[in-house]
Amino acid sequence: MKSSTIQKEPIDKTPYHAKTPEHYIQQIEPDILSSFTPEQLHEVRTILNYAIPKHSPKIVDLRFDVDLIFSRFYVVLLVGKEHRKFKRRYVTHGLTKVGNFVAAIILLITLNLMISIFIGLFFYLIKSAIGIDFFPHSHLIDKINQVLH
Numbered sequence: 809m810k811s812s813t814i815q816k817e818p819i820d821k822t823p824y825h826a827k828t829p830e831h832y833i834q835q836i837e838p839d840i841l842s843s844f845t846p847e848q849l850h851e852v853r854t855i856l857n858y859a860i861p862k863h864s865p866k867i868v869d870l871r872f873d874v875d876l877i878f879s880r881f882y883v884v885l886l887v888g889k890e891h892r893k894f895k896r897r898y899v900t901h902g903l904t905k906v907g908n909f910v911a912a913i914i915l916l917i918t919l920n921l922m923i924s925i926f927i928g929l930f931f932y933l934i935k936s937a938i939g940i941d942f943f944p945h946s947h948l949i950d951k952i953n954q955v956l957h
Contacts, residue, residue, distance in 0.1 A: 829856035864891045 822831060833841070833852060844852070866888035874881045900908060932948065 827860065829853045829860065832856050862891075864888060 829852075833849070833856070866886050868885060868887035870883075870885040872883055874883060935942075
């Protein structure tokens with residue numbers, strides 16, 4: 809029976825965004841690395857430097873997890889200036905472009921309304937907790953019922 813040894817690779821704890829071309833070059837076997845000429849090493853560094861994504865600042869960088877009983881999801885919303893060197897492989901035309909624009913507007917309006925409602929409720933709770941009454945003998949629930957009926 810042939811015995812096989814499982815070779816465990818060392819766990820790399822360097823964050824992805826902190827890795828440089830030199831980090832990846834150091835991962836090459838020393839025997840192979842010593843066989844590279846200075847020109848080859850220069851070209852490998854150049855290609856790695858080009859291939860490693862560069863961080864660009866975002867206007868909005870919202871990332872959070874949603875934990876459910878049966879699964880876990882993550883939500884990412886990034887808004888920033890376009891810095892890509894090449895255009896997308898596919899170009900959005902007509903209805904898709906309009907749909908994307910409408911979806912973005914609806915998303916922004918919904919986000920704005922949610923934030924506004926939470927801020928309003930927060931201040932209403934603070935006002936109620938302090939005991940400030942702007943409209944004597946009238947409460948928010950009374951106004952809501954008056955509008956609905």
